[in-house]
Every structure is written in structure tokens, then in C-alpha cells.
Amino acid sequence: MGKIVVIDNVSLDGVIQDPAGDEGFKVGGWVGLIKDRPQLNQLALDEALAAEALLLGRRSYAWFAARWPSRSGTLADRLNSLPKYVVSSTLEHPDWNNSVVLKGDAVNEVSKLKQELNGEIQVAASFQLVHTLMEHDLVDELRLKIFPVVLGAGERFFGETSDKKAMRLVDTRTVEGDVVILTYLRGQDV
Secondary structure (H helix, E strand, O other), rough: OEEEEEEEEEEOOEOOOOOOOOOOOOOOOOOOHHHHHHHHHHHHHHHHEEEEEEEEEEHHHHHHHOOOOOOOOOOHHHHOOOEEEOOOOOOOOOOOOOOEEOOOOOOHHHHHHHHOOEEEEEEOOOHHHHHHHHHHOOEEEEEEEOOOOOOOOOOOOOOOOOOOOOOEEEEEEEEEOOOEEEEEEHHOOO
């Protein structure tokens, strides 16, 4: 059975919008270039190597698909070769290799995907999809990279839920001297 693992960059005040700074958000670009931070770059590679597949919303898929196919190197090779599943009702013909569009009800489609795959199904960015997965208790693990910046505005990692969602902290570490990695498991899984 697959395990949904959400891996995201988050500001101290919970913002996940435009970490790279190329989406036009007024305070975007708060992560900086990962390639210029060796420990974060290695972490990205380690995460990709641990993935069985990527699960993305349509907008995040388009962002990744516009960047990674033309890149080279170990991380690019891994991301380009991984199976990619896109939750979308509008995307017809995904052009990034090994991509499949999951149409229909996102909760049902992701539930089926968890049954079909073994290993980590990693979700990056895709905050609308993450909100849906959290609401329906489909997220098994959160790996949050907390960056030391307060933005004061922007889309938040956590959206409104119908009830509290118990999570249990299972690991903490610091990389690059100022980025804290927090790993949580769904409360009932601990």
C-alpha cells in the first residue's frame, strides 16, 4: 500500500505560496535557490530517490513540467523518470514523460492510487490538493521545511478543516543552519 507524504517549503507564518519567486507574488522568492544550498539540494535528491511516484495538482504539475524536462543531473534524471500523477479536471494531454491525469473525484482517485502503489507517493507544492487530502485523512506523513521568514500574506499550508487533525512529531533536524525540517505522522498511525 502506498503512503502519501507531503513535502513542502513553509514560511514561519505558514505561507507556501511562490517560494521560488517566479509566480508574481509580491513577497515570493523567500526560499532562494536550492542549488546554492548544498544540504537542501542533497535533501531534495534524497527525497526524490525515496519516492515511488509524485502526486501533483494541475498548477504545480505545470510549474514542474515547465522546468525539469530540460534539466540534467541526478535530481533532474530522477524527477523526470518518476511516475507522475496529476489531479485535474482540465488537463487533457500531460507532456512531461511518465505522467497520468487522475480525473474524477480526487479523494476516490488518490485512495485508489494508494491501493495500487507501494512506497512513498510524494506531494510537493499543490496546496489545494494538500487541503483536500488533509480534510479526508489521506495524508500519512508531513515533511515540512520551515524557512526563517515571516511573509504576512499568501496562501497558507493548512486550510480550514471540518475537524482537528491529530499529527505526531517524529523527527526534527536543522539544515543549512536556519531551515528546520519537521516530520509528522498522522496521529492514528503512531
